Amino acid sequence: MVEFFSTFPEMSKAGLRLFKKTVDGAYRNFSREYGDAIEAVFDPVLYFLVWFEKVLQNSPWPLVILVFLLLIYFGSRSIYLTIGSFVAFILIGYFGMWEDTMSTVSIIGVCTFISIGLGIPIGILMSGSDRARSMVSPVLDIMQTMPSFVYLIPVVMLLGIGKVPGLLAVVIYAIPPIIRLTDLGIREVDKEVLEAADAFGANKRQKLFRVQLPLALPTIFAGINQTIMMALAMVVIASMIGVKGLGQPVLKAIANQYFTMGLLNGLAIVALAIIFDRVSQSYGKRLQQHRAGSRE
């Protein structure tokens, strides 16, 4: 009796070994069987990613910087941020990190597009039905709390090492905020405004596109901002499974104790993060302009 309380009644060692072996074996068989097919599904994404990366890396660097600065200026309307970004890009190039930076920008860009493309429809679905919400919500919790290394394992088993599994890992890690904030933004829409749309005979689609999405847009934008930040944070981890970019030199620096190399690449990631963050935030704020008077 005393023994029962002092040591946990564990599964037998042999049993546990068998359990792990069986699950691993089943999954291995599954990935051997369907791995190629699943990889094929991601082919278009891969092509697009490779193409985008090539465009950024092979275009003349002054042209790329010019395009970036234009986007930054029209996104943020801030001349200081634009000048700061210019300095950052020049330093990045001068210290020999231009190519890696372009790789990182392209994977962040593609991941953000995929997250928006999947996340907003899922968020809309969630906001429309409490059942969908109660099903999606725990999945999001798992995605956000599960240590990212853990889900890298099945992804790598299934798809091997390379760009696509890296992309998948980043999207899984970065998509929850945009789903949650789309859902929240739509649920938060003023009930009287929605009732007005109903009273004038708007159907579901009209309500979604004329009222719910436009009014949720600032909140959705906050979600996009968070998604970009999380994707950037994932860059180093994703480089462990073969994603090119600023993460790889960081890994190399850790392994070989190259302090300066690690610091420079780390600072480049920080610079990108700040630029993405400020631009998307001030763009989101501008979307909010006419919202202030709606709840007096």
Next chain:
Amino acid sequence: MEKDYSSIERVRVSKVKIKIEKLYKIFGPKAKEMTQEVKNGVNKDELLAKYNHVLGLDNINLDIEEQTIQVVMGLSGSGKSTLIRHINRLIEPTEGVVLVDNQDVTKLDKNELLDFRRTRTGMVFQRFGLFPHQNIIDNVQLGLSIKGVEKAESNETAMFWIDKVGLNGFEYKFPNQLSGGMQQRVGLARALANDPDILLMDEAFSALDPLIRSDMQDQLLELQKNLKKTIMFITHDLDEALKLGDQIAILNGGKLVQNGKPEEILLNPADDYVTKFVQDVNRAKVLKVKSIMISNSQGTEGPKVNMNDSIESCLPTILDTRSTLGVVDDQNNIVGSISDKEVASILRNN
């Protein structure tokens, strides 16, 4: 020969536009079963305490005549908003019938209902319910764009109504750039731009301060002279009800306790609840001469008063002469008489 002044007053033949019959609304998971309890006499408080269901409406029967303003009054929680939302079925009834032009609104299918809302009713909300992300002209043409009216045409209609409610020059402003009164003019223009025959106004002026509120009431009456919509107007302000209403219905705990002309409500309140509602009103100001005069056509010597004047306005004349005055209609025909006795009885009752 006796003249019946009521026939002079009503030239048009009245027609029921909205007919509400045996309407029940109960909020809660077992609403249908609860109606039986309510029919057996369980009241709102008991239903909540015993069965945890909220009684919204309890056997409402109400006819609303075409082209009139039907005011609905009652304390907070008495079911006013619930009732008005049954007309365009923003709330589904638990039991009962809502007929609009003899068509049962409760039986419309999904598309018919959308169509009904798009063409037959317009609604004005207490907190305006404007789209904060759209400018005024787009807000006003909401109903038209939902119906799919061509942009050029709906723009023109919107401009017309923006002009009508006196907001020229504000077409491209956003709602939060306008004052409350202006925002509600937008709300009114939005409802009218659809050209519905029924206007539903749920405490439409309650959020406005008194002066602007009075302005809006005048504007509504002015518009109504030409538009002749059938209007259901919710308020908990008796002065507003008396000013606007052709008929005033009073709700208490989901029950309709009285429905009648303003003077009927004032002179013959149905129960204590209604009495409490009307006790602070200045009757001499609200009541018209015709509602207390003695009908006859003999005529009297001396000054005359118009039957549509308020009692208050002819008080000086009555006090001056201390005699019986003749009452005339708008065509100057003698229709009755009024003396200090009748006036005194009204004032004493106050």
